[in-house]
Amino acid sequence: MNKEISELRQDPVSGDWVIISTGRAKRPESFKSRHVAASETPINLCPFENPQEHGNTIIKTYGAGDHGWAVQAVKNKFPIVSGENCGFEKRIGPYAKNDAAGHHEVVIFKDHRKSLAQLKTADVGLITGVFKERYLELEKLPCVNYILIMLNHGREAGASISHPHAQIMALPFTPSDIRRSLEGSKKYQAERGRCVHCDILAWELKEKKRIVFENDYFAALVPYAPKFSYEVRIFPKKHSSYFEEVGGNELNNFAEALRVSLAKIYNGLNNPSYNFFIHTPPVERDHEYDYYHWHLEINPRLGVWGGFELGTGGDVIDVDPDEAAEFLRSIKI
Amino acid sequence: MNKEISELRQDPVSGDWVIISTGRAKRPESFKSRHVAASETPINLCPFENPQEHGNTIIKTYGAGDHGWAVQAVKNKFPIVSGENCGFEKRIGPYAKNDAAGHHEVVIFKDHRKSLAQLKTADVGLITGVFKERYLELEKLPCVNYILIMLNHGREAGASISHPHAQIMALPFTPSDIRRSLEGSKKYQAERGRCVHCDILAWELKEKKRIVFENDYFAALVPYAPKFSYEVRIFPKKHSSYFEEVGGNELNNFAEALRVSLAKIYNGLNNPSYNFFIHTPPVERDHEYDYYHWHLEINPRLGVWGGFELGTGGDVIDVDPDEAAEFLRSIKI
Numbered sequence: 001m002n003k004e005i006s007e008l009r010q011d012p013v014s015g016d017w018v019i020i021s022t023g024r025a026k027r028p029e030s031f032k033s034r035h036v037a038a039s040e041t042p043i044n045l046c047p048f049e050n051p052q053e054h055g056n057t058i059i060k061t062y063g064a065g066d067h068g069w070a071v072q073a074v075k076n077k078f079p080i081v082s083g084e085n086c087g088f089e090k091r092i093g094p095y096a097k098n099d100a101a102g103h104h105e106v107v108i109f110k111d112h113r114k115s116l117a118q119l120k121t122a123d124v125g126l127i128t129g130v131f132k133e134r135y136l137e138l139e140k141l142p143c144v145n146y147i148l149i150m151l152n153h154g155r156e157a158g159a160s161i162s163h164p165h166a167q168i169m170a171l172p173f174t175p176s177d178i179r180r181s182l183e184g185s186k187k188y189q190a191e192r193g194r195c196v197h198c199d200i201l202a203w204e205l206k207e208k209k210r211i212v213f214e215n216d217y218f219a220a221l222v223p224y225a226p227k228f229s230y231e232v233r234i235f236p237k238k239h240s241s242y243f244e245e246v247g248g249n250e251l252n253n254f255a256e257a258l259r260v261s262l263a264k265i266y267n268g269l270n271n272p273s274y275n276f277f278i279h280t281p282p283v284e285r286d287h288e289y290d291y292y293h294w295h296l297e298i299n300p301r302l303g304v305w306g307g308f309e310l311g312t313g314g315d316v317i318d319v320d321p322d323e324a325a326e327f328l329r330s331i332k333i
Numbered sequence: 334m335n336k337e338i339s340e341l342r343q344d345p346v347s348g349d350w351v352i353i354s355t356g357r358a359k360r361p362e363s364f365k366s367r368h369v370a371a372s373e374t375p376i377n378l379c380p381f382e383n384p385q386e387h388g389n390t391i392i393k394t395y396g397a398g399d400h401g402w403a404v405q406a407v408k409n410k411f412p413i414v415s416g417e418n419c420g421f422e423k424r425i426g427p428y429a430k431n432d433a434a435g436h437h438e439v440v441i442f443k444d445h446r447k448s449l450a451q452l453k454t455a456d457v458g459l460i461t462g463v464f465k466e467r468y469l470e471l472e473k474l475p476c477v478n479y480i481l482i483m484l485n486h487g488r489e490a491g492a493s494i495s496h497p498h499a500q501i502m503a504l505p506f507t508p509s510d511i512r513r514s515l516e517g518s519k520k521y522q523a524e525r526g527r528c529v530h531c532d533i534l535a536w537e538l539k540e541k542k543r544i545v546f547e548n549d550y551f552a553a554l555v556p557y558a559p560k561f562s563y564e565v566r567i568f569p570k571k572h573s574s575y576f577e578e579v580g581g582n583e584l585n586n587f588a589e590a591l592r593v594s595l596a597k598i599y600n601g602l603n604n605p606s607y608n609f610f611i612h613t614p615p616v617e618r619d620h621e622y623d624y625y626h627w628h629l630e631i632n633p634r635l636g637v638w639g640g641f642e643l644g645t646g647g648d649v650i651d652v653d654p655d656e657a658a659e660f661l662r663s664i665k666i
Contacts, residue, residue, distance in 0.1 A: 006433045009428065012427050019413055021414075095557050095558065148641070158642065167641075176349040196427070203426040207426075275639060277644060304488065307481075
């Protein structure tokens with residue numbers, strides 16, 4: 001049993017304070033089944049089992065595999081943004097509005113029951129390659145300001161269909177979370193002449209305490225001031241601003257780091273619900289965001305957000321990040 | 334049936350963009366029971382039924398009533414901040430930390446089954462009076478930077494005990510949500526010489542479309558760019574910066590606006606889970622935040638937050654705010 005911690009930690013990027021309070025900690029062994037299996041969409045009703053038959057418009061099919069396909073990119077039937085009819089901001093009294101233009105795609109993985117944690121690295125590499133390819137296509141389209149690549153796993157993480165899939169949203173604005181990460185990085189760069197994430201990585205790779213996994217190009221770690229208990233972030237070790245510029249070898253290393261991190265979470269925490277996102281700059285062509293350092297964040301959804309969590313934008317962290325990293329390192333996959 | 338809306342709206346305070354997408358709207362009549370009753374703590378096991386017997390340290394008892402008390406302020410047995418041992422920020426490599434000092438209190442309402450929505454205005458007035466009294470006591474203590482007054486109602490809103498209660502957290506830092514509201518208000522004031530919330534209120538009270546309820550001193554409205562479907566915000570009509578300075582008459586009007594808003598949500602949306610918070614400036618004595626306009630936000634928790642919602646800090650709004658306000662106005666209480 002490690003020491004109890006009750007302290008505030010500041011996120012060096014956003015400036016937000018996080019409460020670490022392990023006095024009422026949930027130990028890993030206390031996690032019950034996260035209901036992922038229980039909430040599974042029955043295979044005969046699954047709209048992603050045969051996407052085309054269920055009226056999904058296929059954008060592209062990847063990797064033939066044994067069953068005819070391995071990954072399919074389709075249009076989301078219930079898009080939250082759509083169309084290319086973006087105009088100027090309109091003002092109404094004290095308010096501003098615009099059209100909800102953009103593109104909302106779903107990246108469906110073939111196997112109804114195998115989440116990313118259970119796939120081979122090569123299959124995860126195919127999927128991360130699809131993310132990059134769709135990014136490069138979508139960034140050419142009008143009205144697209146930010147391309148959000150994310151995955152919801154499990155009911156508590158907002159997955160309404162259990163069949164494994166990711167979502168790509170080409171949005172006409174930058175989500176506030178990303179905007180703040182960009183602003184914090186820019187400020188740190190202006191004040192110290194260095195990339196905040198490079199400084200964090202250098203510290204973490206030297207200390208080793210919170211590293212969960214590393215390979216040649218990527219490091220997966222539990223943040224010093226996480227927003228979720230057992231949160232894992234995956235960074236390219238070398239300063240690299242834009243996800244869509246990740247090269248072939250790096251992409252395989254990224255897929256490995258992602259698969260290993262998700263498998264450790266799956267095995268160690270009894271298949272919890274989680275979200276992951278890629279944090280990368282808005283779509284641009286002028287190297288405006290070279291100060292940024294792209295990365296992926298995995299947010300396990302182990303608790304319900306009450307008022308305090310909504311107001312601070314994160315869990316009360318009830319597991320010491322050092323202990324969370326040590327635990328995840330120890331998990332066999 | 335009103336028109337369908339698919340647009341972006343910008344929050345005039347934070348600058349965050351919100352997606353309003355009513356194409357897949359949930360209509361009020363579609364809400365099922367929100368499980369609040371089903372998740373009720375049995376009365377014989379309820380630690381708030383006889384707080385003292387269950388080992389809660391009573392701070393103060395208010396309003397004798399028929400059953401010996403009406404409201405009790407107690408110390409939270411599982412505080413997320415505690416003690417007065419706050420020091421200087423310590424730096425460790427690229428990070429900053431501090432002690433999680435502060436005070437975490439619970440304000441327990443007498444009746445196990447009656448939430449604020451079901452109380453009389455006078456009883457709600459007693460409770461809001463306790464909020465103010467505790468605020469004035471807590472702000473005198475060392476290490477206290479922000480006093481968060483909030484309530485979680487229902488399981489989906491993070492209430493672990495169903496017995497109606499609010500929480501008061503005297504924190505050594507300002508939650509990020511409040512910090513951004515302060516920053517946005519300060520910027521607007523600097524740029525235009527006016528209070529952003531006063532401008533919003535003047536517009537809304539003239540338009541009337543999104544007003545849910547008003548009395549002499551307070552207005553309850555659905556925001557133009559809400560963060561939650563059926564969100565309601567309650568503002569003092571006259572510019573007023575600090576909750577703790579609310580006077581006697583105003584406090585009764587505030588209690589009425591709060592009770593009426595919660596009763597409309599309770600009756601109209603089938604007792605959903607919700608959180609509410611008071612947004613007021615950090616503890617201060619120098620009128621530093623006179624530009625701010627305190628208010629209360631009620632956030633119904635009708636959906637599960639997936640990755641998109643986490644990244645933007647709000648629901649995809651699936652109910653037209655005009656329609657939400659019209660609906661809540663129509664609800665008899």
